[in-house]
Amino acid sequence: MYNPYQLTNKxxxxxxxxxxxxxxxxxxxxxxxxxxxxxxxxxxxxxxxLDALEGxxxxxxTADLTNPSDMEKLVATIxxxxxxxxDAGIAVMKPVPYIxxxxxxxxxxxxxxxxxxxxxxxxxxxxxxxxxSVVMVSSVASMGSFELGNSIYGLSKSAIKTFAEYCAMExxxxxxxxxxxxxxxVATSMTxxxxxxxxxxxDFSKYIMNRCGKPEEIAWAIxxxxxxxxxxxxxxxxxxxxxxxxx
Amino acid sequence: MExxxxxxQFIELLEESDAEQISASTRFHELDEYSSLLALTIVAMVDxxxxxxxxxxxxxxxxxxxxxFNIIKEKKA
Ligand SMILES: NC(=O)c1ccc[n+]([C@@H]2O[C@H](COP(=O)([O-])OP(=O)(O)OC[C@H]3O[C@@H](n4cnc5c(N)ncnc54)[C@H](OP(=O)(O)O)[C@@H]3O)[C@@H](O)[C@H]2O)c1
Numbered sequence: 001m002y003n004p005y006q007l008t009n010k011x012x013x014x015x016x017x018x019x020x021x022x023x024x025x026x027x028x029x030x031x032x033x034x035x036x037x038x039x040x041x042x043x044x045x046x047x048x049x050l051d052a053l054e055g056x057x058x059x060x061x062t063a064d065l066t067n068p069s070d071m072e073k074l075v076a077t078i079x080x081x082x083x084x085x086x087d088a089g090i091a092v093m094k095p096v097p098y099i100x101x102x103x104x105x106x107x108x109x110x111x112x113x114x115x116x117x118x119x120x121x122x123x124x125x126x127x128x129x130x131x132x133s134v135v136m137v138s139s140v141a142s143m144g145s146f147e148l149g150n151s152i153y154g155l156s157k158s159a160i161k162t163f164a165e166y167c168a169m170e171x172x173x174x175x176x177x178x179x180x181x182x183x184x185x186v187a188t189s190m191t192x193x194x195x196x197x198x199x200x201x202x203d204f205s206k207y208i209m210n211r212c213g214k215p216e217e218i219a220w221a222i223x224x225x226x227x228x229x230x231x232x233x234x235x236x237x238x239x240x241x242x243x244x245x246x247x
Numbered sequence: 248m249e250x251x252x253x254x255x256q257f258i259e260l261l262e263e264s265d266a267e268q269i270s271a272s273t274r275f276h277e278l279d280e281y282s283s284l285l286a287l288t289i290v291a292m293v294d295x296x297x298x299x300x301x302x303x304x305x306x307x308x309x310x311x312x313x314x315x316f317n318i319i320k321e322k323k324a
């Protein structure tokens with residue numbers, strides 16, 4: 001069957017795969033035919049993701065990506081990749097006068113340092129094949145959606161957007177591409193834990209689609225960036241926010 | 248933990264309300280300047296001063312400043 005979006009014969013690593021967007025991305029990619037390597041810290045939840053993957057030959061590696069030796073272990077374990085999805089991340093809401101160094105370190109360590117160092121380390125070990133695709137899961141917080149109290153998160157996500165562009169320039173000779181994706185609010189445990197209201201009762205009037213996003217709706221866009229349909233796309237930013245950027 | 252101190256700390260966060268009018272029985276959700284940013288600021292102040300993490304539902308449950316104080320005290324215990 002004709003399908004330029006398929007992922008058969010591709011091996012793809014997804015970080016943050018024990019929950020939310022990362023888990024759904026892993027599942028959807030497996031349905032499109034990919035062999036998955038899934039990683040996160042929580043072994044039980046990661047195993048649930050592994051069990052939910054379609055097909056066989058998938059692999060899970062537990063790792064705390066803020067821990068250098070875990071990162072090294074992960075990079076040593078993984079096979080050569082056709083795709084890398086840097087999804088793991090956290091959110092902390094702090095008004096500017098209350099930002100402390102430890103808040104900054106906590107967020108930037110996982111949201112910025114981890115994807116930069118993981119991508120670098122995988123490249124160094126030559127574990128990204130020619131024509132591989134790297135996806136940075138950034139956010140609309142780096143694309144002009146300035147939610148009050150979200151500055152630390154926003155700066156951590158802006159940094160990886162910019163990094164994706166620089167990285168795209170450096171890996172072009174091997175035709176590896178690097179793009180970032182910028183979701184608006186998606187119903188996951190992250191949004192449940194950080195917001196001061198339930199996604200159920202939030203006001204989505206600024207979203208043209210009048211609701212928050214579903215993890216699948218981000219996963220499908222990530223799958224698109226991983227597929228050969230985007231071989232000519234690099235250094236791009238894909239905003240998926242139910243049209244909120246128009247409001 | 249002192250209620251009086253907490254009220255003072257709460258007043259420090261306000262920019263527009265008349266401090267004289269703020270007391271233990273003030274229904275803080277009804278203040279004109281109550282906003283999502285003020286809510287986050289309250290959460291951050293409580294974290295900094297009392298090392299207690301209050302959640303959305305705690306803020307919702309509390310009607311008055313004293314209610315909020317009692318929730319923090321309970322969590323601290
Ligand atoms: N939900 C949204 O509205 C939204 C919008 C825009 C962008 N995003 C971005 O999308 C990504 C996924 O978010 P989500 O909403 O799916 O959140 P989530 O459900 O909380 O998932 C976050 C994932 O990151 C992993 N993780 C966190 N800290 C880690 C660490 N130190 N080492 C390794 N893994 C770690 C978690 O796994 P463990 O706890 O098992 O380690 C979990 O699998 C994040 O980068 C987020 O910023 C989300």
